[in-house]
Amino acid sequence: MKVQPARLAGVKWIEPTVFEDHRGFFMESYNAAEYARNGIAATFVQDNHSLSAEAGVLRGLHYQLHPKAQTKLVRVVAGSILDVVVDLRSGSPTFGQWESFVLSAANKRQLLVPVGFAHGFCTLEANTEVLYKVDEVYSPTHERGIAWNDPALSIDWPVTNPTLSAKDQIYPSLSDAELDFVYQEDER
Numbered sequence: 655m656k657v658q659p660a661r662l663a664g665v666k667w668i669e670p671t672v673f674e675d676h677r678g679f680f681m682e683s684y685n686a687a688e689y690a691r692n693g694i695a696a697t698f699v700q701d702n703h704s705l706s707a708e709a710g711v712l713r714g715l716h717y718q719l720h721p722k723a724q725t726k727l728v729r730v731v732a733g734s735i736l737d738v739v740v741d742l743r744s745g746s747p748t749f750g751q752w753e754s755f756v757l758s759a760a761n762k763r764q765l766l767v768p769v770g771f772a773h774g775f776c777t778l779e780a781n782t783e784v785l786y787k788v789d790e791v792y793s794p795t796h797e798r799g800i801a802w803n804d805p806a807l808s809i810d811w812p813v814t815n816p817t818l819s820a821k822d823q824i825y826p827s828l829s830d831a832e833l834d835f836v837y838q839e840d841e842r
């Protein structure tokens with residue numbers, strides 16, 4: 655596997671080793687020891703799987719507060735997404751900045767989203783399935799969000815009129831969001 659640091663410190667772009675043959679392919683989509691050797695030492699406790707039926711479904715921007723803050727390891731097994739992370743860490747040189755990545759069933763890439771980031775994605779194809787591991791369980795009382803279209807973020811989404819959940823239509827802007835993340839110098 656290859657792991658590359660993203661522009662935003664702590665975010666990692668992962669290229670698994672894929673073995674292709676006449677039957678199709680095989681890959682280790684996760685291996686605790688190998689990922690730890692590559693600097694991804696989270697202990698994952700929950701696996702999530704979502705299907706979005708149409709292109710232009712946007713889920714986000716989501717995070718959980720401490721003590722239920724989550725590291726996420728994201729991949730796509732059908733279709734494709736534009737995956738977006740936003741730095742929410744107080745004291746970070748890149749606070750409020752976003753970065754995006756295309757994850758697809760075809761490219762088999764994974765994205766490591768550390769604690770301290772809001773996460774969201776927009777589907778680029780119908781019937782897109784996203785799988786992600788998290789290192790803290792879901793906690794509705796700690797769940798928070800930021801408006802996907804906050805002008806202060808000005809994220810370059812692939813659609814202007816996405817399909818949203820009711821919850822995602824009323825999240826506040828970054829300036830009004832409740833945050834409890836602090837940037838640590840060693841977060842590379």
Ligand SMILES: Cc1cn([C@H]2C[C@H](O)[C@@H](COP(=O)(O)OP(=O)(O)O[C@H]3O[C@@H](C)C(=O)[C@@H](O)[C@H]3O)O2)c(=O)[nH]c1=O
Pocket residue numbers: 702704713714716717726773774775791792819821
């Ligand atoms: C996230 C989550 C939701 N649920 C339930 C709550 C709700 O009834 C239903 C759908 O939840 P949501 O609308 O929050 O699902 P969704 O909008 O897909 O939320 C997800 O979005 C992406 C971008 C993330 O980063 C995830 O962490 C998560 O927040 O599933 C769980 O039971 N466990 C979970 O871990």
